[in-house]
Amino acid sequence: MTRNVAFGQYYPTGSVIHRLDPRTKLFAGVVFIVCAFLASSYWAYLICYAFLFSVVLLSKIPPLQVLKTVKAVLAIVVVSVLINLFFYDEGTVLFSWWKIKITDGGLLYAGKMVLRIMFLVLSTSMITLTSTPTELTDGLEKIMTPLKYLRFPVHDVAIIMSIALRFIPTLMEETDKIIMAQKARGASFDHGGIVARAKAMLPILIPLFVSAFRRADELALALDARCYNATEARTKMKVLRFTWADLTAFLVLTACLTITALIYAGVIPL
Amino acid sequence: MHIFKKNGIISIMKILNAENVSYAYKSEEGETLAVRNVSLSIEQGEFVVLLGHNGCGKSTLAKLLNGLLLPTEGTVSVYGTPTTDPKKIYEIRSKVGMVFQNPDNQTVASIIEDDIAFGPENLGVNGEEISRRVEEALEAVGMLAYRKGTPFKLSGGQKQRIAIASVLAMHPDVLILDESTAMLDPCGRQEVLDTVRHLNREKNMAVLLITHYMDEALSADRILVMEQGEIVRMGSPKEIFGDINLIKECKLELPISCKIGYALSQNGFLTDTCLTDEELVEAVCRLS
Ligand SMILES: Nc1ncnc2c1ncn2[C@@H]1O[C@H](COP(=O)(O)OP(=O)(O)OP(=O)(O)O)[C@@H](O)[C@H]1O
Ligand SMILES: [Mg+2]
Numbered sequence: 027m028t029r030n031v032a033f034g035q036y037y038p039t040g041s042v043i044h045r046l047d048p049r050t051k052l053f054a055g056v057v058f059i060v061c062a063f064l065a066s067s068y069w070a071y072l073i074c075y076a077f078l079f080s081v082v083l084l085s086k087i088p089p090l091q092v093l094k095t096v097k098a099v100l101a102i103v104v105v106s107v108l109i110n111l112f113f114y115d116e117g118t119v120l121f122s123w124w125k126i127k128i129t130d131g132g133l134l135y136a137g138k139m140v141l142r143i144m145f146l147v148l149s150t151s152m153i154t155l156t157s158t159p160t161e162l163t164d165g166l167e168k169i170m171t172p173l174k175y176l177r178f179p180v181h182d183v184a185i186i187m188s189i190a191l192r193f194i195p196t197l198m199e200e201t202d203k204i205i206m207a208q209k210a211r212g213a214s215f216d217h218g219g220i221v222a223r224a225k226a227m228l229p230i231l232i233p234l235f236v237s238a239f240r241r242a243d244e245l246a247l248a249l250d251a252r253c254y255n256a257t258e259a260r261t262k263m264k265v266l267r268f269t270w271a272d273l274t275a276f277l278v279l280t281a282c283l284t285i286t287a288l289i290y291a292g293v294i295p296l
Numbered sequence: 297m298h299i300f301k302k303n304g305i306i307s308i309m310k311i312l313n314a315e316n317v318s319y320a321y322k323s324e325e326g327e328t329l330a331v332r333n334v335s336l337s338i339e340q341g342e343f344v345v346l347l348g349h350n351g352c353g354k355s356t357l358a359k360l361l362n363g364l365l366l367p368t369e370g371t372v373s374v375y376g377t378p379t380t381d382p383k384k385i386y387e388i389r390s391k392v393g394m395v396f397q398n399p400d401n402q403t404v405a406s407i408i409e410d411d412i413a414f415g416p417e418n419l420g421v422n423g424e425e426i427s428r429r430v431e432e433a434l435e436a437v438g439m440l441a442y443r444k445g446t447p448f449k450l451s452g453g454q455k456q457r458i459a460i461a462s463v464l465a466m467h468p469d470v471l472i473l474d475e476s477t478a479m480l481d482p483c484g485r486q487e488v489l490d491t492v493r494h495l496n497r498e499k500n501m502a503v504l505l506i507t508h509y510m511d512e513a514l515s516a517d518r519i520l521v522m523e524q525g526e527i528v529r530m531g532s533p534k535e536i537f538g539d540i541n542l543i544k545e546c547k548l549e550l551p552i553s554c555k556i557g558y559a560l561s562q563n564g565f566l567t568d569t570c571l572t573d574e575e576l577v578e579a580v581c582r583l584s
Pocket of ligand 1: 323357
């Protein structure tokens with residue numbers, strides 16, 4: 027379980043996509059999410075997927091590696107397909123049994139649902155596959171810079187996010203360990219009703235919280251020892267640079283977004 | 297050891313100096329005096345080991361030395377600047393680098409080079425220089441190949457070496473290691489110790505090593521023994537481990553080679569105290 031979390035799945039190949047400015051990638055993330063919701067016809071999806079596929083090719087990441095990220099949400103995909111198949115009752119009935127009717131409308135709708143969820147996951151995974159958490163938090167920090175004038179602690183928030191991302195795998199591993207330790211003492215997590223199961227989680231959560239606080243304590247010391255907040259004029263090892271590649275990416279992304287929006291609005295009849 | 301000539305007088309540069317330092321933790325139940333009237337100094341290039349049983353105040357002393365805690369009484373100064381000077385505190389912390397026990401709780405970033413860059417970034421060092429320092433620090437701990445990797449997939453010893461590198465990138469003159477080998481398996485422990493010795497010998501880095509493992513103290517220039525907040529004894533490994541009463545009083549344990557040597561001398565076989573395994577072997581060989 028610890029191994030296939032979405033974070034820390036950075037897949038370095040040194041491609042153009044990897045070298046894009048993280049702000050561009052964050053913009054891409056927004057565009058992808060909006061597109062996934064706006065895409066209303068199969069044509070629109072075709073355009074979105076074609077775009078995504080070319081990004082995958084450019085990133086030099088093996089497509090199978092990208093596809094693997096869908097595994098995490100497979101259950102959601104299956105459930106939403108079933109729900110849509112069984113409860114969508116417009117269109118001609120293709121198959122019926124007892125109270126369940128499957129219509130051609132339902133089939134089409136379920137298909138779109140699959141495409142939408144897959145697109146969301148694949149496109150956002152492309153971002154985490156091609157950029158390190160530090161790059162992303164640096165990008166966010168840069169984007170939020172204007173908030174500094176409102177006395178919003180931009181840098182601290184960026185560090186908090188970076189540390190949170192960094193601790194996800196550590197805490198996951200710890201959870202696994204605690205679960206095993208409790209199982210060794212005879213605890214069971216898969217019996218009884220919801221209440222019993224929720225109660226069974228308590229002996230996991232409490233040690234996890236205790237340990238998280240202890241870690242936080244030590245981490246705070248380590249941050250101080252490494253001169254956190256030493257100066258307002260802190261620097262970055264990797265200075266973000268907006269290049270021609272970023273400009274191109276911005277234009278292509280905007281074009282993709284516009285086309286999807288126009289299809290949605292019915293201006294382009296596809 | 298670094299030797300400076302000043303006005304014709306040869307003097308060894310003191311990096312860190314603590315004078316009559318005491319520290320009390322204050323809580324609702326009252327005060328715990330964790331460090332009492334401690335004086336010590338650390339000179340350039342020295343390898344000092346601090347021993348003492350659990351709860352005797354070693355970590356508290358370490359935190360006083362780089363200004364994470366400020367003394368209740370007395371002064372700690374680094375290159376003559378007291379840690380109570382708020383303008384200089386970060387300079388002090390960058391000169392007195394501190395490595396803690398659990399490597400997992402000292403990393404702030406998910407990519408190794410970003411983690412190492414954290415210290416110099418905080419200090420406002422310029423980007424290219426940071427990049428150079430990252431490379432140099434990773435090189436010094438022998439982890440340059442892992443630069444772009446993540447710390448999660450490393451062994452404990454490797455993680456701790458990364459933690460050392462992340463402190464080195466601030467260009468400290470003393471490295472304080474607070475039980476930094478305590479959570480590691482024997483291999484990892486050896487790895488970290490070798491790294492620290494290498495830094496001490498090759499880069500002239502002064503080291504204050506806090507540990508429960510007596511064998512780590514054998515190669516020290518100086519050993520400090522702490523007991524109930526006080527430094528009760530200071531001396532060479534030979535002096536400290538040769539004094540069996542002190543060892544017993546302070547609830548310490550002899551390194552295994554010393555233990556055997558002591559048992560043999562009790563029975564009249566040996567006359568000298570033996571420190572290392574090699575010395576013991578030699579002495580025993582001379583017997584027959
Ligand atoms: N935050 C704190 N608040 C109150 N008392 C503390 C605190 N930290 C430590 N102490 C007390 O101060 C004394 C010295 O603690 P310290 O952690 O310095 O010992 P130590 O020698 O590092 O022990 P160990 O070998 O277990 O690491 C102990 O009696 C401890 O209970
Ligand atoms: Mg301690």
